[in-house]
Amino acid sequence: MLRVCFHCFLLIVMAGAPALAKPTVEAPRSGTHADFLRVVLDLSEALPYRIFTLPNPPRLVVDLPEVGFKFPVSKNLKMPQVKALRSGLFAPGLSRLVFDLEGPVKVLRAAVLPPNDRGLHRLYFDIAPTDNKSFASKEARKALTSKKPLPKAVYASAVPSIPIADRRPLIVIDAGHGGPDPGAISVSGAYEKDITLAFAKILADTLRRSNKYRVLMTRDRDIFLPLAERYAVAERADADLFISLHANIHAKSSIKGASVFTLSERGADSDADAAALAAKENGADAVAGAASVDQVAHILGDLMRRETMNLSKNYANRLVGELAKETVLLRNTHRYAGFRVLKSPVVPSVLLEIGYLSNRTEERLLHQKKHRQKISKAILRALDSFFLWQEAVNRS
Numbered sequence: 001m002l003r004v005c006f007h008c009f010l011l012i013v014m015a016g017a018p019a020l021a022k023p024t025v026e027a028p029r030s031g032t033h034a035d036f037l038r039v040v041l042d043l044s045e046a047l048p049y050r051i052f053t054l055p056n057p058p059r060l061v062v063d064l065p066e067v068g069f070k071f072p073v074s075k076n077l078k079m080p081q082v083k084a085l086r087s088g089l090f091a092p093g094l095s096r097l098v099f100d101l102e103g104p105v106k107v108l109r110a111a112v113l114p115p116n117d118r119g120l121h122r123l124y125f126d127i128a129p130t131d132n133k134s135f136a137s138k139e140a141r142k143a144l145t146s147k148k149p150l151p152k153a154v155y156a157s158a159v160p161s162i163p164i165a166d167r168r169p170l171i172v173i174d175a176g177h178g179g180p181d182p183g184a185i186s187v188s189g190a191y192e193k194d195i196t197l198a199f200a201k202i203l204a205d206t207l208r209r210s211n212k213y214r215v216l217m218t219r220d221r222d223i224f225l226p227l228a229e230r231y232a233v234a235e236r237a238d239a240d241l242f243i244s245l246h247a248n249i250h251a252k253s254s255i256k257g258a259s260v261f262t263l264s265e266r267g268a269d270s271d272a273d274a275a276a277l278a279a280k281e282n283g284a285d286a287v288a289g290a291a292s293v294d295q296v297a298h299i300l301g302d303l304m305r306r307e308t309m310n311l312s313k314n315y316a317n318r319l320v321g322e323l324a325k326e327t328v329l330l331r332n333t334h335r336y337a338g339f340r341v342l343k344s345p346v347v348p349s350v351l352l353e354i355g356y357l358s359n360r361t362e363e364r365l366l367h368q369k370k371h372r373q374k375i376s377k378a379i380l381r382a383l384d385s386f387f388l389w390q391e392a393v394n395r396s
């Protein structure tokens with residue numbers, strides 16, 4: 001006769017039950033020792049990890065399986081050798097902490113300790129200052145990892161299955177930033193990544209409801225995506241237009257208004273502000289602790305690039321016209337700068353800076369659903385006229 005003990009039965013049932021909650025991580029703490037600094041992360045359960053450093057600027061990265069962080073995305077730590085900390089979802093199933101360092105460090109050791117009396121498992125790693133040369137060496141790039149490996153970061157390729165008969169133009173909406181990259185931080189402490197995502201969702205909804213467009217979002221949750229991957233999504237899906245949404249900050253809090261960017265030709269940026277903004281936005285990969293690699297998937301003639309660029313400019317001008325009916329614009333509304341996210345040679349691309357998070361009035365507006373809908377409708381009207389014009393050109 002088969003006898004199953006009650007405890008075994010319970011274990012089997014529990015193992016079969018779906019995971020109810022993500023493991024959690026508490027804010028890191030540190031202890032100074034004679035020769036090193038020990039950084040401790042309290043985990044709700046023992047987790048696999050990967051720890052490595054990155055140069056230019058010096059950073060230390062801790063990768064974990066997808067976790068819930070019990071502290072803000074962008075956090076100033078009172079920790080020696082560390083300037084700031086960011087955290088968030090880096091790829092599906094993979095969370096990341098990025099420590100901005102005061103200078104080059106070496107990771108001496110790392111381990112997960114058995115649970116303490118609060119039931120928390122402690123992941124610790126010891127760091128010590130090192131020289132620039134050894135920090136830049138190949139040896140220093142080697143990660144310290146747990147025995148159990150972490151999943152590799154694979155970005156979700158959001159390519160929809162599209163019925164062949166569906167000939168409606170495909171619009172890719174890109175909500176700027178995400179995960180450990182919060183983007184700009186507003187006067188009231190809101191993150192650009194949350195504002196762009198909220199806007200992107202309303203824009204996607206507006207376009208879908210119009211029934212005239214197919215819509216694809218590069219991200220629909222709080223997750224990081226490298227800049228090159230964002231336009232690669234549009235290229236793989238053979239999109240007709242790529243719209244990247246951002247919100248800006250300026251040292252002068254009186255500055256406000258929307259602006260539309262297209263890629264500058266050979267670094268001919270409109271103005272110093274535009275160039276500085278592009279440099280900041282182009283740093284998004286570094287902020288999230290990712291290597292920046294542009295995908296060179298196409299070897300295309302100048303003619304093709306020029307055609308794409310002309311279409312981008314054409315849409316940008318229509319968009320400026322429609323936005324002018326709804327909101328305050330920067331005086332120099334259509335500007336050019338070397339944004340990496342706009343570098344697809346095949347998909348016409350624009351970047352919309354919806355407004356300034358450093359201006360209190362505008363920040364309040366950017367949080368309003370009504371304002372988001374108004375901007376979305378302006379984008380839709382600009383799309384309508386853009387594609388009508390294209391149809392007419394193709395017929396003639």
Ligand SMILES: [Zn+2]
Pocket residue numbers: 176177183184192246247281
């Ligand atoms: Zn941005």
